[in-house]
């Protein structure tokens with residue numbers, strides 16, 4: 029394969045504190061050189077003038093649905109959507125059918141992913157079947173290749189079991205990713221509990237249902253010393269508890285989704301099931317708190333919680349519709365639109381949220397532009413205006429509340445190990 | 453406030469709720485209903501038999517059992533000369549696993565002139581309205597709205613009090629699970645009526661006050677009743693409770709049943725309303741339900757008139 033020379037790009041690499049015009053040379057799938065000016069006549073040239081070149085984006089929270097729900101998404105279609113969204117790697121949540129709670133399922137997912145355009149880091153279940161009762165085979169799954177454990181979709185509600193799992197995670201150096209939801213406070217709820225749920229006659233999920241488990245989880249992380257990562261935080265109070273735990277030296281990180289920093293519970297007003305997700309869309313005050321946290325460092329990562337559902341599943345009334353929205357192909361544009369173009373965060377911070385920190389949380393290579401390392405690179409245009417059409421996306425599902433939105437900023441190319449996984 | 457100007461037609465194609473209606477829409481429905489009334493506060497009239505909507509079809513799709521609302525819609529349709537098709541869907545295709553959307557597409561393919569929908573889930577009529585051109589009349593969706601009930605209640609209040617504004621209306625009982633309460637609050641608030649709510653604390657969240665500025669959540673039922681012109685009782689929705697929100701029906705009755713002594717806190721000429729079916733001795737004492745203060749039978753009669761008005765406005769205009 030010919031070498032590839034990426035010229036004239038604005039290279040943003042928070043790990044190196046770099047935000048400057050640079051050229052990159054890619055050879056044999058690896059980053060061979062990074063300099064102010066590289067000349068290499070035998071190379072293919074990619075002109076990145078007016079584009080941002082960053083270490084590959086890693087989405088910590090994706091539901092690829094395979095095995096089991098291939099009508100909604102497959103490893104193949106989900107990773108294609110990831111590539112189109114500028115992601116070079118995704119962490120695949122274990123709530124498939126069967127659940128990824130054994131080395132066998134982990135190996136199956138990795139085998140499917142080997143043919144896909146981007147890297148897949150399987151997340152193993154904490155408990156068998158994510159049923160919250162018995163520990164899953166965490167050590168065997170670690171050997172097979174998981175990079176984190178989670179019972180996502182539900183919390184590990186038994187505090188003793190969570191403690192045991194954290195003890196394993198400490199020894200195996202895995203992060204435990206918890207979905208914070210008090211099942212009793214949240215029971216039956218379909219949207220945020222507030223003025224809109226009352227108005228619409230829909231059962232609410234109070235903010236406290238998320239905040240109480242955040243507090244508990246951080247206390248257990250403190251007790252065990254293990255690494256805790258909190259998925260899709262959505263309330264001001266939840267973030268407050270994370271700030272306090274971080275000040276207290278607890279090894280806790282957290283992520284926020286684009287839909288939670290973009291939309292409020294008012295999006296449910298016409299009973300549009302595309303605005304139904306768990307955790308639910310919260311209030312304008314919560315959105316403001318999430319944006320603050322994304323800017324000041326309380327939040328570590330932007331993750332999509334990409335949750336595909338087939339048209340048949342989602343084409344029903346609000347109460348019966350399943351929770352979840354897709355997000356891989358809109359995440360970068362929403363972050364640019366809502367955080368960067370509003371001057372809330374810099375491009376360095378944006379790349380930190382999409383790449384540097386996710387790599388650190390998963391403990392994987394990447395997250396920086398290191399000479400000699402595999403060339404996983406995300407190239408995007410922060411200015412390009414485009415209209416998102418869910419039906420034309422790479423994901424097999426179309427359940428997005430952003431369908432038809434005109435956004436500012438878009439991925440232009442995604443390179444995984446030096447190959448174009450996606451090119452505009 | 454000055455009387456709103458009269459409209460010729462509704463601003464909405466569907467009747468999904470009271471919330472999207474304007475005060476002018478509501479005035480139009482009430483004015484249209486008045487000509488169909490068989491009884492006002494002062495006189496009784498013969499039952500009208502009209503040909504206005506002859507040859508048109510009304511399909512009633514009840515995904516949740518109901519006798520009163522369904523029969524009221526059927527009578528309204530028949531008095532206007534319409535044919536009715538009655539589908540008790542809780543017993544048919546829905547249980548065979550057909551999707552909601554497929555069921556309604558099938559119904560719409562039969563080309564009715566209007567579709568009356570009742571469903572146990574909030575928002576179903578709104579979902580269906582996005583997938584059909586047939587005018588939809590919401591006959592109660594989950595805990596969201598029951599617009600025809602609020603409109604017939606408004607007609608009843610106006611028959612007895614001459615106005616909707618300048619009154620105090622107490623709405624008592626299980627507010628949280630009540631679509632009737634939500635529709636009534638929206639309607640009365642559009643006329644500036646003072647609305648006082650009370651009931652078991654978990655069933656009357658303070659957030660109700662955010663629905664409209666004239667809404668007050670009262671800590672005690674007596675406070676809500678004080679100087680009220682209208683007392684609306686709500687049914688205890690035992691079947692809607694997925695969790696125990698009060699100890700027992702007896703405990704509820706002891707503290708929230710509308711007894712003569714509680715009613716004494718309201719104005720001497722206050723009327724008592726209930727959307728029915730009421731639980732005698734639990735939400736309302738027999739003496740109160742049977743007293744001349746109770747306008748419950750009048751509500752039932754107005755129900756037919758209001759539904760006739762809505763059919764005229766939503767189907768008649770469609771040509």
Ligand SMILES: [Zn+2]
Pocket residue numbers: 180181182207259260306307
């Ligand atoms: Zn989750």
